[in-house]
Amino acid sequence: MATENKKGAQSVILTASGAEEALREARMLAMTLLCERGGEAPCRLCPACRKIEAEIHPDLIIVRREKNDKGQERREITVDQIRAISKDAWIMPNEAARKVYVILDADKMNLSAQNAALKLLEEPPNGAVFLLCAANAALLLPTVRSRCVVRRVVGAENAPDAESGERAEVFLRLLAAGDRLKLLRWCVKQEGMDGREAQSFFEALRALLAELLCLRRTDIKLDRRQLFQMDALSERCTVYLRANVSVKHIFGLLAADAPLGSGNRG
Numbered sequence: 679m680a681t682e683n684k685k686g687a688q689s690v691i692l693t694a695s696g697a698e699e700a701l702r703e704a705r706m707l708a709m710t711l712l713c714e715r716g717g718e719a720p721c722r723l724c725p726a727c728r729k730i731e732a733e734i735h736p737d738l739i740i741v742r743r744e745k746n747d748k749g750q751e752r753r754e755i756t757v758d759q760i761r762a763i764s765k766d767a768w769i770m771p772n773e774a775a776r777k778v779y780v781i782l783d784a785d786k787m788n789l790s791a792q793n794a795a796l797k798l799l800e801e802p803p804n805g806a807v808f809l810l811c812a813a814n815a816a817l818l819l820p821t822v823r824s825r826c827v828v829r830r831v832v833g834a835e836n837a838p839d840a841e842s843g844e845r846a847e848v849f850l851r852l853l854a855a856g857d858r859l860k861l862l863r864w865c866v867k868q869e870g871m872d873g874r875e876a877q878s879f880f881e882a883l884r885a886l887l888a889e890l891l892c893l894r895r896t897d898i899k900l901d902r903r904q905l906f907q908m909d910a911l912s913e914r915c916t917v918y919l920r921a922n923v924s925v926k927h928i929f930g931l932l933a934a935d936a937p938l939g940s941g942n943r944g
């Protein structure tokens with residue numbers, strides 16, 4: 679079960695088949711977090727966005743596998759590398775309101791590095807955000823995974839379509855409104871979706887949840903516990919879909935188990 683960390687620092691695992699893809703997404707997330715114009719999406723034009731694009735922003739710290747004497751990448755990310763960022767994370771940001779740490783090939787952290795990372799994720803310094811890029815999130819300790827939101831980076835060709843994005847948005851707003859009956863009615867209407875559409879819906883839903891969890895968006899009123907619960911439920915639904923459970927059953931599960939917001943009841 680994912681847990682909320684109390685100091686408001688967010689940790690995300692970005693899984694992508696290619697390291698480049700993951701890094702691109704991490705830069706994008708970092709821009710959203712550090713953009714000086716502070717909109718919902720990064721402007722990509724302000725000094726902060728440009729520095730991130732060029733990877734020269736002082737509050738964007740990218741950890742890569744070190745190279746050995748022959749210039750080859752080492753097999754592992756070492757505990758010393760993680761300890762270095764643990765120390766650094768307690769130092770105030772230079773220019774922005776927070777610091778963003780990107781760990782590339784996070785699934786290549788050795789065991790002691792992962793344990794050090796775990797400590798950091800459990801008690802993160804105020805305002806530090808950790809983005810762990812991993813080809814295979816399953817190689818991370820379950821305790822590490824449970825403290826992060828896992829977000830799969832999809833290539834442009836697999837990105838959820840606009841319709842799925844809208845559906846995800848409607849669904850979360852219904853959830854936030856806190857009316858189970860309305861939610862149920864909406865879910866019943868979605869039963870006509872085919873498997874691919876449903877997959878795309880959950881893809882969009884998880885992307886939207888990640889945005890809310892990273893505070894890229896704050897306009898849907900669900901608390902962090904509910905967002906984490908919803909993320910876990912979406913993951914379960916995706917697994918069921920892949921196992922050919924019918925769309926009807928999955929939306930039934932969603933209607934029954936989705937964590938409701940408090941809506942107008944305060």
Ligand SMILES: [Zn+2]
Pocket residue numbers: 712713714715716720721722723724725726727728
């Ligand atoms: Zn910007």
